[in-house]
Amino acid sequence: MVEEKKEYWRWTEGLYLNKDIDWRKAKSITLGVDIGSVSTQAVVLTDGKIYCFASIRTGSDSPDSARKAVESALKQTDLKQENIHYTVGTGYGRVNIPFANKTVTEIACHARGANYMGGPTIRTILDMGGQDCKAIQCDERGKVVQFLMNDKCAAGTGRGMEVIANLMAVPITDIGRLSFEIDKEPPPVSSTCVVFAKTEAIGLMREGWTKNQVLAAYCSAMAHRVVTLLQRVGVNKDFTITGGIAKNIGVTRRILNELKVDMVQLQPDPQIAGGVGASLFAADLLEKQRKAAG
Amino acid sequence: MVLKEKLVMDRFAEVVKNRHDYAREWKQRTGGRVMGYFCTYMPEEILIAAGMMPVRILGSHEPQDVTERHIYSMFCPFCRDCLAQGLKGRFEYLDGIGMAHTCLHIRQAYSSWVLHVPTKQNFSYYISMPAKPQSPRARPFLIKELEAFKKAVEEWIGRPVTNKDLDKGIEVMNTNRRLMRQIYELRKADKPLVTGTECMQMVCASQCMDKEEHNKLLAEFIKNELPKRTGRDAGTRLMIIGSEDDDTEFLAMAESLGATVVADDHCTGSRYFWNEAPKSEDRIAAIADRYIAKVPCPEKDWEERRRWTHISKLVDEYKVQGALMIQQKFCDPHEFDIPPLMKMLKEKKNVPSLFLEFDVTVPVGQFRTRVEAFLETMQLEM
Numbered sequence: 273m274v275e276e277k278k279e280y281w282r283w284t285e286g287l288y289l290n291k292d293i294d295w296r297k298a299k300s301i302t303l304g305v306d307i308g309s310v311s312t313q314a315v316v317l318t319d320g321k322i323y324c325f326a327s328i329r330t331g332s333d334s335p336d337s338a339r340k341a342v343e344s345a346l347k348q349t350d351l352k353q354e355n356i357h358y359t360v361g362t363g364y365g366r367v368n369i370p371f372a373n374k375t376v377t378e379i380a381c382h383a384r385g386a387n388y389m390g391g392p393t394i395r396t397i398l399d400m401g402g403q404d405c406k407a408i409q410c411d412e413r414g415k416v417v418q419f420l421m422n423d424k425c426a427a428g429t430g431r432g433m434e435v436i437a438n439l440m441a442v443p444i445t446d447i448g449r450l451s452f453e454i455d456k457e458p459p460p461v462s463s464t465c466v467v468f469a470k471t472e473a474i475g476l477m478r479e480g481w482t483k484n485q486v487l488a489a490y491c492s493a494m495a496h497r498v499v500t501l502l503q504r505v506g507v508n509k510d511f512t513i514t515g516g517i518a519k520n521i522g523v524t525r526r527i528l529n530e531l532k533v534d535m536v537q538l539q540p541d542p543q544i545a546g547g548v549g550a551s552l553f554a555a556d557l558l559e560k561q562r563k564a565a566g
Numbered sequence: 567m568v569l570k571e572k573l574v575m576d577r578f579a580e581v582v583k584n585r586h587d588y589a590r591e592w593k594q595r596t597g598g599r600v601m602g603y604f605c606t607y608m609p610e611e612i613l614i615a616a617g618m619m620p621v622r623i624l625g626s627h628e629p630q631d632v633t634e635r636h637i638y639s640m641f642c643p644f645c646r647d648c649l650a651q652g653l654k655g656r657f658e659y660l661d662g663i664g665m666a667h668t669c670l671h672i673r674q675a676y677s678s679w680v681l682h683v684p685t686k687q688n689f690s691y692y693i694s695m696p697a698k699p700q701s702p703r704a705r706p707f708l709i710k711e712l713e714a715f716k717k718a719v720e721e722w723i724g725r726p727v728t729n730k731d732l733d734k735g736i737e738v739m740n741t742n743r744r745l746m747r748q749i750y751e752l753r754k755a756d757k758p759l760v761t762g763t764e765c766m767q768m769v770c771a772s773q774c775m776d777k778e779e780h781n782k783l784l785a786e787f788i789k790n791e792l793p794k795r796t797g798r799d800a801g802t803r804l805m806i807i808g809s810e811d812d813d814t815e816f817l818a819m820a821e822s823l824g825a826t827v828v829a830d831d832h833c834t835g836s837r838y839f840w841n842e843a844p845k846s847e848d849r850i851a852a853i854a855d856r857y858i859a860k861v862p863c864p865e866k867d868w869e870e871r872r873r874w875t876h877i878s879k880l881v882d883e884y885k886v887q888g889a890l891m892i893q894q895k896f897c898d899p900h901e902f903d904i905p906p907l908m909k910m911l912k913e914k915k916n917v918p919s920l921f922l923e924f925d926v927t928v929p930v931g932q933f934r935t936r937v938e939a940f941l942e943t944m945q946l947e948m
Binding site for chain 1: 943
């Protein structure tokens with residue numbers, strides 16, 4: 273019997289177009305490309321407003337992922353890449369974007385993007401990326417004041433969550449909801465290590481835990497891990513979460529419960545914060561360039 | 567090694583890269599002994615006085631699997647990397663090995679070395695450098711320790727180490743310190759004539775080559791090469807502070823991001839050469855004074871934090887705008903110092919800092935992002 277190979281980790285790729293905007297009337301058309309280890313976003317702003325974006329899975333080749341994300345975003349419109357005035361690359365693959373005019377780190381871009389989408393009251397941002405987490409403090413302009421990054425390990429990150437989705441054979445988008453369908457919150461698993469996850473999950477199932485309890489224990493362990501990071505940098509209101517895991521209520525709610533704070537939910541998509549920030553920096557740089565040219 | 571036609575800075579880089587070939591050639595050329603040592607409290611003056619070439623044991627930044635049986639993996643990566651070099655036979659030319667006590671981690675590397683890595687002449691020596699040089703009792707204690715060390719060296723080489731020899735040892739070391747200070751002065755300029763990477767390379771070269779030759783090269787550099795240099799835009803002026811750090815690759819990466827490392831507090835930097843041995847009739851006392859008064863490793867900086875005074879001074883004089891706090895993983899003395907030191911720099915000097923934990927190898931991509939983001943907090947206009 274051939275078992276169907278399901279990709280439980282597969283998250284929903286995103287596409288967006290604001291049809292109310294006529295890009296031809298825009299004075300500034302800028303592109304931000306955020307190549308993360310797991311996902312890539314391309315965000316186009318026209319005169320500082322989100323015009324379109326695409327969020328796709330990162331492939332093995334950064335330039336190729338960048339091109340694909342831009343293609344997907346632009347496919348929705350007749351705007352062509354040559355109409356774009358300035359491009360900023362960010363994320364782990366930022367140095368490998370052939371068409372970027374400049375690069376800015378994802379730390380600065382996530383803060384800027386969160387400030388744009390969540391408003392100037394945002395002071396603390398947790399970016400839960402594919403392979404690392406960053407706790408960032410920013411000022412009212414979205415400028416980074418200080419930040420902390422987790423160390424060298426994918427535990428408590430998007431990639432870790434993908435591994436657990438596959439391991440437990442639960443679609444990744446269902447994990448958050450299912451992790452609350454339990455009678456009583458179980459203690460967190462002792463190790464969020466992606467490598468040891470399997471051993472521990474099997475052990476817990478053998479002890480009679482339900483699938484949802486195991487999911488709850490993982491979400492809770494991941495939440496606890498990033499809470500420690502956040503506490504080291506300090507959590508000032510308003511607080512928000514960016515990155516793919518921002519969409520997983522199993523983790524986010526547990527973070528909020530532990531910290532006893534609320535979070536600002538970023539619209540239209542918390543995963544594009546880096547791309548939005550990059551595109552905003554692109555707009556600044558374009559203006560500077562135009563001023564310099566007279 | 568054909569080095570003559572090259573620029574001095576390239577020669578330093580080459581000596582560091584091929585330090586073992588250099589030492590073997592030196593032995594062949596001079597017939598002298600080479601003594602390996604751990605940490606920078608070893609009184610090299612006495613070794614030079616005895617006609618030897620002291621070389622510091624440094625790591626190679628390669629992953630290794632030979633030290634697990636000898637040192638716990640929660641000991642610092644530097645001490646394990648050092649021991650690995652011995653176990654792999656890379657220092658097979660050493661005639662002796664020694665250390666003046668700094669921390670337990672490096673002492674473990676030294677002890678394992680003595681047990682498992684044979685030296686040509688089977689000489690090993692452990693100087694009990696006081697853990698609290700600030701104590702008034704440290705100086706007389708160290709003098710006695712150094713006298714005993716000198717005696718052991720004399721027995722080993724089979725001749726007395728005279729006052730004239732000691733004068734030479736002190737003079738060679740002090741000249742080196744003076745020349746290095748002269749070069750560090752250049753980093754104060756708005757357009758520094760030397761980079762942090764070059765300075766680290768120079769100090770590392772000094773720790774693994776003949777000091778007199780190093781002095782000659784430094785003098786040549788100052789006389790012939792400096793006048794031809796134009797300096798570079800400093801960008802953000804950084805200081806590096808912390809544990810042993812000879813990772814020039816990391817430093818070059820940091821300096822490629824619109825910043826220049828203009829000052830340091832490392833034992834592969836200013837802590838190694840900052841102060842000279844004073845003039846005194848009692849040469850051993852003068853050497854002891856030098857190591858008592860040296861800018862301390864945090865392992866020896868208690869209760870008053872004298873290193874912090876040194877750091878503050880450097881911050882002012884070199885117009886430092888940001889600090890990279892480099893910590894070898896599990897290096898407790900630095901780990902103990904770093905949080906209040908970061909606070910002090912922020913509150914008293916308005917200097918923000920970025921904490922980085924080093925291992926034998928560092929994740930360059932991640933570290934680049936951190937350093938770049940840290941620089942952006944100072945550079946990005948919004």
